[in-house]
Every structure is written in C-alpha cells, then in structure tokens.
Amino acid sequence: MGTHGSLTKAGKVRSLTPKLEAKVRPPTNPRKRNRSNFRKRIILGRPPGQFRQRI
Secondary structure (H helix, E strand, C coil): CCCCCCHHHCCHHHHHCCCCCCCCCCCCCHHHHHHHHHHHHHHCCCCCCCCCCCC
16 A cells, blocks of 8 residues: 655644644633523534534
8 A cells, every 4th residue: 555655754744834822712601602502502403523414
C-alpha cells in the first residue's frame, strides 16, 4: 500500500504555522444556554452529536 507523499515531510505545515493565543471568552449564561439547548433539541428536533447527518 503506497503513501501519498513521503513520511519525512509529515507534520511540516503544522510545525510552520504560528502559534495563536486562545481567546478569552466569558462563560455562557446558564439560562441562555438552556434556552438554546431546548430550541435545538425539542423545537428543531436535532439529534445529538457533532457530526449529525443533514437532511
């Protein structure tokens, strides 16, 4: 089984990209978070999971 490119170049792009600092984000309001979860789960009927199928 062949490879698509040599393994000596593996991880080259990731090591060359500059490191960015994480953004400081305030914690979400529990009432707002619960409301959005209710809308997604009950009203829109979306299944759980990040990689759900789109209809």
